[in-house]
Amino acid sequence: MAPILKTLGNPFVKNVLSAQETLAFAGVVISKVFSRRSYNSATKTVLVNQIYFTAVEILPLFITVSIIFGSLLIGIVFAVIKDLGLAEYLGSILMGFVVTELAPFITVLLIALRSSSAIDAEIAVMKVNQELNTLSLFNIDVLDYLFVPRIVSGMVSVVLLSWLFSILVLGSGMLFSIFIFGMGLDTYVNALINSTKFSDIVIMLLKCMTFGFFITLIPLRFGLRASHELTSIPVAVLNGMVKVFIAIVIIEVLSLILRFI
């Protein structure tokens, strides 16, 4: 029994310690994000570039995926609602499922696939090339210059793209409601407005910001763990991305628990 416990215990303790370190590091980064001293002309330039790379460049792909995936899903949801005779709950189902759950989840998956991996590789390459030494040599704080703009851009991008996803899906929902239920535009909009809860919006906003924070913080952290060997780059990206997906699942589960308490 003891060897089994030891075999199970070592990775468990290791993972708990790693999570603890990440959370402690998150605390340091949060204090930097809210510190005015972290923002100067250089970090603002990086912030604008990062928002462009994360939230603007992805738009054609994101809009296409949102329309195709969102329309298919909303079509299925509407068909089920019609079959079960739950038309009166349409607004609650759309706001509770699509806006607060589905939109942040799809958005964070797309951004994690595209931007988190890029950030992880970028920082690992900078480490291998000794470019981080350059920054410290010129007394440039890596947290201020590299971390803060990327994390803020991650948070802003997830929030904005989640809203965009919601708008697009609710837009296709409007078409489905007209064609499947023969519902008027006013009735559809009223159903949505009546089902909107302030607490849901706040939880969605917090969830999006938490997603955005961790899907940029974790790759940054794992990118920094690269050694000076080129072969450490794929290892850093792989480890970082695995942890990003674990973080996404944990945040999703915690937000669900929070909603239903």
Add this chain to the structure above:
Amino acid sequence: MVSVQAPLISNLDAWLNVALIRQYHENLPRDQARREVLASLDRFGLGAVADRRISSLDDQERFCIMLLRAAMVKRSVLVIDRPFQIMPDLQDVRYVGRSLKWIDDLYEECHIFDYVWMKDQYGALHGEEH
């Protein structure tokens, strides 16, 4: 510091590598920083490389960008570490001397460090101001 140990930032354009120092430490607005960097690059006749990525620059262009970046520090004391390692194809040190003259108002002192066995390569600097 101008050294292979302090490489240029590869995900920034040439001008942003130079502007970074003053943008970060003096909060110099981006447009003003760009104007000043372009004026400095013109001293080397390198205005055309301002918007290029580091990977597309040759060794001498990289050296000039590194030199300008180091000179952006207030009251800068330039330390050039093994210039022949940064520019392996360089025949002698005259190019370094010329480059330093073009920006001599931007720094207070300059020190070049290299191995003793490279001494002959520095003959061209003897008797010059630098």
